[in-house]
Amino acid sequence: MAALATGSVLIVTEADDLHGDALATTLRNQHGLSPIRLDMRDFPRENGTFRLASDGTTRSLSHVMGLDDVNAVWWRRPQPCLVPGSSERTEDHYRQAECDGFLQGTLWSIPALWVNDPGADRTATRKIVQLETAYRAGCAIPETLITNDVDEARSFIASRPGPVIYKRTGTGRGAFTETRIVTAADLHRLPTIRHSPTTFQDYVAAEYDLRVVWVDGIEWAVRIDSQSGVGWVDSRLDTSVGFTPDRLPASVSKSLSTLMGALGLTFGVIDLRVGLDGEYYFLEVNPQGQFAYLEIKTGLPIFHSLANLLVLGDGTVLDR
Structure with a gap:
C-alpha cells in the first residue's frame, strides 16, 4: 500500500x-x-x-x-x-x-x-428556494402552501381534491420529524403554526420513492419500495423494505442537472416520489443528506465517487 x-x-x-x-x-x-x-x-x-x-x-x-x-x-x-x-x-x-x-x-x-460552497449550501437548505428553483428547472412539484396563516392553511387543506401532508419548513438540528397526512385532529391544532410556519402539500400516492445522491453530475439513484412497509408516507421511516439501484429518465436527469446548477451545488441528496401517474415528483434536496445506508443496501460506490471528486475533481468510478 x-x-x-x-x-x-x-x-x-x-x-x-x-x-x-x-x-x-x-x-x-x-x-x-x-x-x-x-x-x-x-x-x-x-x-x-x-x-x-x-x-x-x-x-x-x-x-x-x-x-x-x-x-x-x-x-x-x-x-x-x-x-x-x-x-x-x-x-x-x-x-x-x-x-x-x-x-x-x-x-x-x-x-x-x-x-459544497458554503454560501450556496446555506441558501440551498431553504426549502422555499429549493421548490421555486426546482419548479423553474422543470421538475414536477406537488401543489404546495407554506404559511403561518391559520386561515390560509385551513382553506388550502379544504380546497384540495385529496389528502394533504404537512412537514417542517426549516432544517435545524433537533429531533426527527416525520411527514404526516393531515387528519381531523390536526385541524384543531392549526393555530400552532402561527409561530412555526409549516409546509402543506398534496399527498402523492406512490409507486415507489427514489433517493438520488448527486456527485457533480453523476447520479447514484436508489429505488425504495416504500409502499410495502410502514414508510408509505415518509420513506425515511422504514429501511427494511427493498433498496435497488435505479436509473432516471433523461428528462428527469436534465431537470435535476438544471436544478443543482442553479442552486450552485456540487453534491446533494435528492428525494423523488414516483406517483401512480408515472410522474417523478421532486420533494427536496439536502446538501448534507444521509446516504451511507444506501451504499450498504445496494453496494453502489457512492463514497468512492465522492472521494474521487475531492481528490481528482471528477466523481467518476471507472470500475463500477
Whole structure:
C-alpha cells in the first residue's frame, strides 16, 4: 500500500459523524490519503490564528495540522462554535458572532474545491428556494402552501381534491420529524403554526420513492419500495423494505442537472416520489443528506465517487 499523504482533503463535520468516518476510510483505501477532520465545536477551546503578511497567508488551529495545504473540503455538517456561556446574554451573542466569524472566515478563505460552497449550501437548505428553483428547472412539484396563516392553511387543506401532508419548513438540528397526512385532529391544532410556519402539500400516492445522491453530475439513484412497509408516507421511516439501484429518465436527469446548477451545488441528496401517474415528483434536496445506508443496501460506490471528486475533481468510478 502507498504511504499515506496528509493535508489535501478537509472534512468539516461532527467528530462522531459516521459519514465522515466512512469517507476518511475510503480516502485512505482508494487514494492513500489521510484527511484532516475538523469539528467546529472545538473552537474556541482550541487556539486559532489567521495571518496575512507580505509573503502570503497562514491559517492555524492548535488541534488541526495542515490547513494551508488543503486542496478540497467536504463541507459535510458544519456547526456553530461552542462558546462558553456568561451571565450576560448580550455578551454571549457578541462572543458567538466573533468566534463563528473568525472560524468560518478562516475556513472559507481557503482556496480549495468546496463540496459544497458554503454560501450556496446555506441558501440551498431553504426549502422555499429549493421548490421555486426546482419548479423553474422543470421538475414536477406537488401543489404546495407554506404559511403561518391559520386561515390560509385551513382553506388550502379544504380546497384540495385529496389528502394533504404537512412537514417542517426549516432544517435545524433537533429531533426527527416525520411527514404526516393531515387528519381531523390536526385541524384543531392549526393555530400552532402561527409561530412555526409549516409546509402543506398534496399527498402523492406512490409507486415507489427514489433517493438520488448527486456527485457533480453523476447520479447514484436508489429505488425504495416504500409502499410495502410502514414508510408509505415518509420513506425515511422504514429501511427494511427493498433498496435497488435505479436509473432516471433523461428528462428527469436534465431537470435535476438544471436544478443543482442553479442552486450552485456540487453534491446533494435528492428525494423523488414516483406517483401512480408515472410522474417523478421532486420533494427536496439536502446538501448534507444521509446516504451511507444506501451504499450498504445496494453496494453502489457512492463514497468512492465522492472521494474521487475531492481528490481528482471528477466523481467518476471507472470500475463500477
